[in-house]
Amino acid sequence: MELNASDERGIDMVREDIKGFASTRKLFSTGSEFKLVILDEADGLTNIAQNALRRIVEDYAKNVRFCFICNNVQRLNPALQSRCTRFRFRPLKQDQIRSRIEEIAMAENVNITENGIQALLKLCGGDMRRVLNILQSCSSRDVIDETVIYNCTGYPHPNDMESIMNSLANDEFSTAYSKIKIFMENLSMSLNDIITEVVNYFKIYEFPLSGEALAYFFKNLRSIEHNLNTGGNSTIQLAALIGAYKNALKKADK
Structure with a gap:
């Protein structure tokens, strides 16, 4: 049984679909066969659903094996994690992703430049799904180069970052x-x-x-990123970023 928790993430899916599947047996089962439940994006389940799932994992351990796939393991209930063996998969290598990009470009008649491929490899971080999403977003363009990719994703272009870093260092x-x-x-x-x-x-x-000075700046970056991820105002955090860098420069001059 395979389910995607991003589609149905509540208690009803756990109680009805998963429990119903786990509690039934085949008519001519020998009793030695295991059922397999694969739950993709399990970190999207609500806390109530995860607590209910923990009980099901315990109750049907004899005949069912559960596989939970997630992007952020920290969002899984610790009690549920403790009942599982954790496997971490490395990001795909760049040459593997490159060959797949070239294959897709040929099959879909997509004209992508070399610097476009390099930008994709940088932004995807070994995630093939992100590559596909970016390619789909850019597919309406006649030519996909690095500028198109950075514009489609809203990610800072290297030239823009150079201007930002120069402004941080030299402007008031x-x-x-x-x-x-x-x-x-x-x-x-x-x-x-x-x-x-x-x-x-x-x-x-x-x-x-x-x-x-560098340690001071990075420590402040950590706090700023944490504030952003917990709902902090981006304009205030931008001011904090600039202030942290200016203070770090003063520390370096001492």
Whole structure:
């Protein structure tokens, strides 16, 4: 039995579909066969449904095996996790995704450039489903290059990130705030994505932050990202990002 928790995520699906399947037996069953329940996107289940599912896992352990597939294991009830063996699957390798992109482009008559493929490989993070979603969003264009892909996804383009980083480093607070806010509004950028790319910039390029100052800045980035993920106002968090960087620069100059 295979179900997708994003379609039906409530208690009724657990009580009726899963319990009904688990509690029945084949007419000529030998008793040694196991039923298999595969629940995709299990992290989308409500807490009440997860509690009910925990009892079903316990009650039918003799004849049913359960497979829970999720993107964020932290959203699964700890009691339900403790009854399972956890398997983590690595993201797909870039050469595997590249060959699949080329195969899809040929089959669907999609004209995608080399820099478009490189942008896809960067943005997908080893997730083939994300590749397919991005390709589908861009499929109406005659040519899919990196600019098209970044525009379709709203992810910061490398050239835009260079401007943002230069503004952070060289402009005064109000100017940097105005420039970055305009980037976010005009290009539909997420502040979460900007934070991710800021961290990536520090991995690749040399900036006037190191040691204690860099640790201070990253600690503040963590708090800002947490605030965004828990419903914080993005304009306030943008101001906090710029302020944290300016304070880190002062620490570095001491």
